[in-house]
Amino acid sequence: MTDIIATNQTILVVGGGISGMTAALEAAECGKNVVLVEKNPALGGRVSQLYRYFPKLCHPICGLEINQRRLKQNPRIRVLTMAEVTAITGGEGDYTATVKLAPRYVNENCTACGECAKAVDAEVPDAFNYNLGKVKVAYLPNKMAYPQRYVLDPSIIGSADADKAKAACKYGAIDLDMKEESIQFKAGAVIWATGWKPYDAAKIQPYGYDRYSNVITSVEFERLADIHGPTKGKILRPSDGKEAKNIAFIQCAGSRDENHLRHCSRICCMASLKQTHYVREAYGDAGKSTIYYIDIRAIDRFEDFYAKVWKDPNVNFIKSKVAKAVQDEKTGDVVLHGVNTEGYHRYADSYDLVVLAIGMEPSVMGANLPAEIVSDSSGFIEADPANHAFFGAGCASNPLDVNRAVQSATASALRAIQVVNRVARVEGN
Amino acid sequence: MSDKYRNNFLREVEEKVEEGHWVKMCMQCGVCAGSCPFGPHWAHPPQEIFMMIRAGKREEVLTSDSMWMCTSCYNCIVRCPRKLPITHIMHGLANYAHRLGIVPKNQPTEHFATLFWNNLAQTGRVNELKLSLGIYFRDGFAQGVKNAMAMQSVGLGMVKAKRLNPMELFGGHGVKDKSGFHAMLKKAREIEDRRKPIA
Amino acid sequence: MADMKVAAYICQGCGLGDRLDTAALAGVAKKEGKAALVREHAFLCNAEGVKMIRDDISNEAVTHVMIGACSRRAKTEAFGFTDVCVSRANLREGVIWCQPETDEARETTQEMAEDYIRMGCAEVKKMTLPAGDPAAVTERRLLVVGGGVSGMTAALEASKAGYQVALVEKSGALGGWAAKLHKRTPGKSPYADPQDTPVAEMAAAIEADANIKVYLDAITSKIGGAPGRFEVEISTESGSTATEKVGAIVQATGFSLYDANNLPELGYGKSANVVDQAGLEALAKAAGGGAIKRPSDGGEVKRVVFVQCAGQRDDTGKHLAYCSGSCCLTSVKQAMYFKDANPDIDTVVIYSDLRMPGNGEDFYRSGQTKGVTFTKGKVSGVEATGNQCKVNFHDVILNDQAVIDDADLVVLATGQVPNSGVDIDTKLKAEIAAAGGDNSLMEAYNASQAEGAVKPISMLNLNYRQGPDVPQLKYGFTDSHFICFPYETRRTGIYAAGPVRRPMDMVQAMEDATGAAMKAIQAIENAGLGRAAHPRSGDLSYPIFRREGCTQCKRCTVECPFGAIDEDEQRFPLFNQARCRRCGTCMGACPVRVISFENYSVETVGSQLKAVDVPDEFSEKPRILVLACENDAYPALDMAAMNRNVYSAFVRVIPVRCLGSVNTIWINDALSNGYDGVMMMGCKHGDDYQCHFVKGSELAGIRMSKIGDTLKNMALEEERVSTFEVAITDIERVPQLINDYAALIQKIGMSPMKGF
Known part of the structure; x- marks a missing residue:
């Protein structure tokens, strides 16, 4: 049974992406006790699935390394992975959270030696790589995974692979009898750092994401460019593995659209500008990028980055919302149809690969929240007195870039501290 | 004084054109322009028409052939990220230009639409024969004969299928209460004119 | 402290026992490492193994623990003993996972492992347990500089958490820029209409808050000290001064509007009817909700044109190159001032990209609903024509040279210029x-x-050796360079908030200020415990300085990326521990090696590299020292090993806090001890630097460029010392770099310095 020591002065952080980790660390480094709950088997969230950040083009896992080091040396944070909050009762300064822990089938004895993965045969889609590749049914979520511990896919239970994995482990780390648990603990304040999910691209019918293999989303493109991704960092298109050298980026795929997401997702323009750099990095002058946009939202100093990309002769900008995409079944190329609105020029341009700059939707959208939370018309958690000691952080509160998400998470940590400090004053300690 | 970029025409469209109040909501993404199957054949796609309205280009807009080309396929409406009823706005503009009487002469769609309406409004039923002849002979007798000959097989087919009666040339069928029908149309016109007056 | 007792533990798990002769490793630890206690264990990181170590600490009075197992990045918590010194010999990722599993490789693999055991033992013996700063004190009180919305937010939020605040505002009233506004852009659903500013409400809350002391008409005329113990001299306009002791500082000094006088081509200064956004707010305030009148003659306003990006996003170098991010929202709000009062007034916004992210889209829609019209275009000029203006622009959509010749009012959306004080790096740059x-x-x-x-006026008047203000990033903004760590200014305990950090709107400024208050509170708490702030959070060590050896060369004071070191009256460096981030740049800079940390010093690294067994010239086994940044290069090596990417068995890797901490003596020692080459792996530097200690890798590059003389004196080829920029994702490139370098060494031949 998992034991949690928590009181009304404990801060519960839901979500272990960059915002949740930040909120937890900032609060803990102020001397507060924190329980950090993450539904995946490893922390890191969406940023751990990015190849580079804009505008510095540095690598997200560099910051993750620092945050993990902070986490490892801080005894005030209790991390629960494969965990989901199923209910929260009580009120500000006196909540009771119920958390469901899914079985990992691997206990803390795991040394991440990898023998179990070698022993098993079956494979499942690799969620870390947006299912673009496969992983063994015994797997380490990714090379930066924290906790650094293997996971058994639930499909393994009852199969021959389960016994093989168990037999391969010399350390008694595999526990096939592990069951789902439900635990309850107290918390004074709750930070919802539940993050975002890419909008369901299949719903944008004219772009054919569900029909055309060479129409992919921007988050998937990150995995193609990443050395830890399914193509080991080579930009190869899904249909035939051909090098994708001529790539189109479609902005506002889902965003700024009353049929899909009403809000602007803020990050997509910069993400596409950044991704043109991946094309250049991979193919030099042979790599061509074309960005179809309504407004390029390169705010503040990001403008510098935009100006730099704008000057790149291999990057073309077309002010147009693409009307439709059609993939040629023979060549695999995708033709985009539409009108360049600057002076009215019709186009039907062919590309090796089309990347949809997919919009951000709050992760909790459509999910059953374990508590009443006031949110805006897009589902982002609002700063509202009716939310009492529930605080949105990062992309749960607004479509934000990483920098702003971390600011928001830091602010949310203070709001939670205000509550638990009040509790402490009342309780006299 | 120039009327360029004054909002006078935008206001006029809002007041007098069916669904005209949507024009200001366009954000110039151009998805309508790209989605129109007839796009390549127009001077101005919808998004550009909307921009021209905002720019006060009254004459150019109302004499344009663009809104007459719309086939009501509704591609633009389903894709518009601002949910503008673009098809309806285009028809609204066409109708407004027609009512103002400033449609260029021989605008074929307008010609057909007028012919159709007048044909229908007489008896309450469309007289297919007169309608087709009206179109064939709009450019003179000789051209009319040529057009009729070209469409001969279609016409004969329709006769065989009992979709066209040659006797319609001499009268034709109609609704039972013709005067009631005319009264109804008159009333409808009055209501329309009150709702979206021309002047 | 009790007598040193070193214990070495050698794990046999994860294949270590199969691939290595662990008994031999134990022998090395005993004989060469001089470990008093040596134990092998089949599975050291499990509860039983950890208990064994714990018991030895309790029962055998072990004070120094050397663990020969996996990378220090793995099982960190299991081996995270805080009451003893711990070193980790990386036998798993550092040896067996990066070496081929073949019989031929067995010998070199074993040699590698034995060297790491020697190094681990040597290192741990030179470590002492950080005692923390016994003098650590802390004031649980914040200073907030700037009484605008950002500053007021920081003050109120800190107070709500139970901290006291001194709030210093240079003008006679709180409110800053926001006080000049008629209304603000909305900060909540449904994002449809301009809202009242929060100024009055916040000022009243501050007035009523016993935790907050406000100084109006005041500046901080001098700030000294460090986090936990800043001494602030506050001077007021009346001539009086006050002193405040605070633990941390929030700098919320705001922005000034870009001077529209620089834009005569847009009619500013030529017609009273051309105003900037502040000018329009003033007109709206004066109108008090009634009709805004034309400035030139008080006439009725019928048409207003908003010119976006006026003097912004400029590529000529004359104006602001950046986008201020908030002006589109502001122009829509200002157009609503007119539309809400009288829908018959025409308002046209001429823009090149409308930048209203997030829920700004709702506000954009609301503007359109109210009849504000938007035109994508580029304004080429504004001319005054009597009481009206003529706006010439290119309509990009209609591809027209267009004119609006009867604008009653033209509003220029000029940008935000930060009030960040003195750019202390101007001379350096x-x-x-x-x-x-x-x-x-x-x-x-x-x-x-x-x-x-x-002369630029300082905002803070710090009496720091490196200058009176916080170092600036680009365009004068006092921002962090780090995407993951937006609050990392280069002055520990001083946090920028609001538009002085980055151009922003009020919603963002309030969020930012709350975060800055959070970091300030954290700095206060850390200072009280003598702990380091990010990125070495919790580190209790700090630079120990041997004064008698110091030659007062000042390199440490100049090179410290965080301005932590001042000078005392006798011109010796004066270390301010609470300002220090423990990167070791001072240690790397010191030519006489008088600066060290308890757990990281010239000795801890020097002893490791000297502990390596260097085979003779004829062995054909070169030795290459790799000094790897612990944050990027070292994890990259670990992950390369996890992927079983093989690299040369001749390298010996030592993680360093930062290449900035690399003292050239290490290079000298390595070369004179017969190493054949030294590879230094640090982070990218330059404009997009990735070094988390700001300029460590850059400094290392500069220092190493000067090592040529040393090499010449030793008659060694210059290739024998090389620096590399390495990223954490370089899991294939780093092994390749190593192998290429090993091949290069093979080519130029073994070092002649062996055996001296």
Whole structure:
């Protein structure tokens, strides 16, 4: 049974992406006790699935390394992975959270030696790589995974692979009898750092994401460019593995659209500008990028980055919302149809690969929240007195870039501290 | 004084054109322009028409052939990220230009639409024969004969299928209460004119 | 402290026992490592193994623990003993996972492992347990500089958490920029209409808050000290001064609007009817909700044109190159002032990209619903024509040269210029540019220093050796360079908030200020415990300085990226522990090696590299020292090993806190001990630097460029010392770099220095 020591002065952080980790660390480094709950088997969230950040083009896992080091040396944070909050009762300064822990089938004895993965045969889609590749049914979520511990896919239970994995482990780390648990603990304040999910691209019918293999989303493109991704960092298109050298980026795929997401997702323009750099990095002058946009939202100093990309002769900008995409079944190329609105020029341009700059939707959208939370018309958690000691952080509160998400998470940590400090004053300690 | 970029025409469209109040909501993404199957054949796609309205280009807009080309396929409406009823706005503009009487002469769609309406409004039923002849002979007798000959097989087919009666040339069928029908149309016109007056 | 007792533990798990002769490793630890206690264990990181170590600490009085197992990045918590010194010999990722599993490789693999055991033992013996700063004190009180919305937010939020605040505002009232506004852009659903500003409400809350002390008409005329113990001298306009002791500082000094007088081509200064956004707010305030009148003659306003990006996003170098991010929202709000009062007024916004992210889209829609019209275009000029203006622009959609010739009012959306005080790096930047052949910055700097030149006014007046204000990033903004760590200014305990950090709107400023208050509170708490702030959070060590050896060369004071080191009256460096981030740049800079940390010193690294067994010249086994940044290069090596990417068995890797901490003595020692080459792996530097200690890798590059003389004196080829920029994702490139370098060494031959 998992034991949690928590009181009304404990801060519960839901979500272990960059915002949740930040909120937890900032609060803990102020001397507060924190329980950090993450539904995946490893922390890191969406940023751990990015190849580079804009505008510095540095690598997200560099910051993750620092945050993990902070986490490892801080005894005030209790991390629960494969965990989901199923209910929260009580009120500000006196909540009771119920958390469901899914079985990992691997206990803390795991040394991440990898023998179990070698022993098993079956494979499942690799969620870390947006299912673009496969992983063994015994797997380490990714090379930066924290906790650094293997996971058994639930499909393994009852199969021959389960016994093989168990037999391969010399350390008694595999526990096939592990069951789902439900635990309850107290918390004074709750930070919802539940993050975002890419909008369901299949719903944008004219772009054919569900029909055309060479129409992919921007988050998937990150995995193609990443050395830890399914193509080991080579930009190869899904249909035939051909090098994708001529790539189109479609902005506002889902965003700024009353049929899909009403809000602007803020990050997509910069993400596409950044991704043109991946094309250049991979193919030099042979790599061509074309960005179809309504407004390029390169705010503040990001403008510098935009100006730099704008000057790149291999990057073309077309002010147009693409009307439709059609993939040629023979060549695999995708033709985009539409009108360049600057002076009215019709186009039907062919590309090796089309990347949809997919919009951000709050992760909790459509999910059953374990508590009443006031949110805006897009589902982002609002700063509202009716939310009492529930605080949105990062992309749960607004479509934000990483920098702003971390600011928001830091602010949310203070709001939670205000509550638990009040509790402490009342309780006299 | 120039009327360029004054909002006078935008206001006029809002007041007098069916669904005209949507024009200001366009954000110039151009998805309508790209989605129109007839796009390549127009001077101005919808998004550009909307921009021209905002720019006060009254004459150019109302004499344009663009809104007459719309086939009501509704591609633009389903894709518009601002949910503008673009098809309806285009028809609204066409109708407004027609009512103002400033449609260029021989605008074929307008010609057909007028012919159709007048044909229908007489008896309450469309007289297919007169309608087709009206179109064939709009450019003179000789051209009319040529057009009729070209469409001969279609016409004969329709006769065989009992979709066209040659006797319609001499009268034709109609609704039972013709005067009631005319009264109804008159009333409808009055209501329309009150709702979206021309002047 | 009790007598040192070293215990070495060698794990046999994860294949270590199969691939290595662990008994031999134990022997090395005992004989060469001089470990008093040596134990092998089949599975050291499990509860039983950890208990064994714990018991030895309790029962055998072990004070220093050397663990030969996996990387220090793995099982960190299991081996995270805080009451003893711990070193980790990386036998798993560092040896067996990066070496081929073949019989031929067995010998070199074993040699590698034995060296790491020697190194681990040598290192741990030179470590002492950080005692923390016994003098650590802390004031649980914040200073907030700037009484605008950002500053007021920081003050109120800190107070709500139970901390006291001194709030210093240079003008006679709280409110800053926001106080000049008629209304603000909305911060909540449904994002449809301009809202009242929060100024009055916040000022009243501050007034009523016993935790907050406000100084109006006041500036901080001097700030000294460090986090936990800042001493602030506050001078008021009336001439009085006060002193405040605070633990941390929030700098919320805001922005000034870009001077529209620089835009005569847009009619500013030529017609009273051309105003900037502040001018329009003033007109709206004066109108008090009634009709805004035309400034030139009080006439009725019928048409208003908003010119976006006025003097912004400029590529000519004359104006602001950046986007201020908030002006689109502001223009829509200001157009609503007119539309809400009288829908018959025409309002046209001429923009190149409308930038209203997030829920700004709702506000954009609301503007359109109210009849504000938007035109994508580029304004080429604004001319005054009597009481009206003529706006010439290119309509990009209609591809028209267009004119609006009867605008009653033209509003220029000029941008935000940060009030960040003195750019303390101007001279340094000019020197760097001059070294690169560009003298323009130096000329500008000299001009700024000339008699009678207008000197920038400091915002904080820090009495720090490195200058009176916080170092600036680009365009004068006092921002962090790190995407993951937006609050990392280069002055520990001083956090920027609001538009002084980055151009922003009020919603963001309030969020930012709350975060800044959070970091300030954290700095206060850390200072009280003598703990380091990010990125070495919790580190209790700090620079220990041997004064008697110091030659007062000042390199440490100049090179410290965080301005932590001042000078005392006798011109010796004065270390301010609470300002220090423990990167070790001072240690790397010191030519006489008088600076060290308890757990990281010239000795802890020097003893490791000397502990390596260097085979003789004829062995054909070169030795290459790799000094790897612990944050990027070292994890990259670990992950390369996890992927079983093989690299040369001749390298010995030592993680360093930062390449900035690399003292050239290590290079000298390595070469004179017979190493054949030294590879230094640090982070990318330059404009997009990735070094988390700001300039460590850059400094290392500069220092190493000067090592040529040393090499010449030793008659060694210059390739024997090389620096590399490495990223954490370089899991294939790093092994390749190592192998290429090993091949290069093979080519130039073994070092002649062996055996001396």
